[in-house]
Amino acid sequence: MITQAEYQRHYHWMQKAIALAKVAGQSGEIPVGAVIVDGKNQCLAQSGNCKEKTQDPTAHAEILVIRAASQMRQDWHLQDCTLYVTLEPCPMCAGAMIHSRLKQVVYGADDPKTGALRSMANFPDAPFSNHSFPVLGGIAAMECRQLLQNWFQHNCRP
Numbered sequence: 521m522i523t524q525a526e527y528q529r530h531y532h533w534m535q536k537a538i539a540l541a542k543v544a545g546q547s548g549e550i551p552v553g554a555v556i557v558d559g560k561n562q563c564l565a566q567s568g569n570c571k572e573k574t575q576d577p578t579a580h581a582e583i584l585v586i587r588a589a590s591q592m593r594q595d596w597h598l599q600d601c602t603l604y605v606t607l608e609p610c611p612m613c614a615g616a617m618i619h620s621r622l623k624q625v626v627y628g629a630d631d632p633k634t635g636a637l638r639s640m641a642n643f644p645d646a647p648f649s650n651h652s653f654p655v656l657g658g659i660a661a662m663e664c665r666q667l668l669q670n671w672f673q674h675n676c677r678p
Contacts, residue, residue, distance in 0.1 A: 522656070530626050533557055533604040534660045536566065537628070538667065540581065541606045544568025545671045552607045552668075554581035556589040559600035559623070564589040581605060582613035586620050597621050606664040608635035608657060614643035618651045626656045628664030 522530070533555050540553025549569040556565045565588035570579040582605050590596045599621045606628040609617065614636035617625055630639045637644060637655045644652045 527659075529561065530604070530656065530659045533563075533602075534606070534626065534628055534664075536563070537581075537604045537606050538660060538663060540566055540568040541664070541667055544570070544581070545667065548572050548675075550668070551671045552581045552605065554585045554603060554605040556585045556598065557602050557604065564592055564601065578612065580610065580613050582609050583616055586616050590620065599623055602626060604659075606660075607631050607668065608637055608639055610634040611636040611641065611643065614641075617653070618643060618649050621651050622653050624654045624656070626659055628658070628660050629668060630657060630661070 537553040537555045541551040544553060545551030549572050553568045554566065555563055558564050565585040567581045567584035567588065569581050570584060571577060582603065585603065586598070589598055589601060600623055602624040603617060603622050604626045608627045608629065608631040611634065625637060627637065632639050634640060638657055643649055644655060
């Protein structure tokens, strides 16, 4: 159970991630946004999805913020950082989160197709994981889910 103050902090950062997701969606990307916050509650990196813009299948918001935060710190260890993301991460992103040694991951909407933190798999607690972290899902879930559903209704993809 989290305190009201913790919930407010998580909700604040999730709103930042949602704003990034909206910008990504408006530019033709699947609307997912992510933010990494350090132990002093300072934003280290933020991004939305950029797969279409860069034609890079690894340009998920989560990967981009992990790269940016690691470059900013000149250290790939992000053990005091929390990653906020609007959609439950996929296996690729979950693997990057494990390898970057994140302190915690907070996400908005569950991903019943490829969610690798709780919905379809639990990478952080799997036997193959060399690092585990707490996962908190469901922060602003309805808003995150609605953003994705609206985008897909208007941007049907083959």
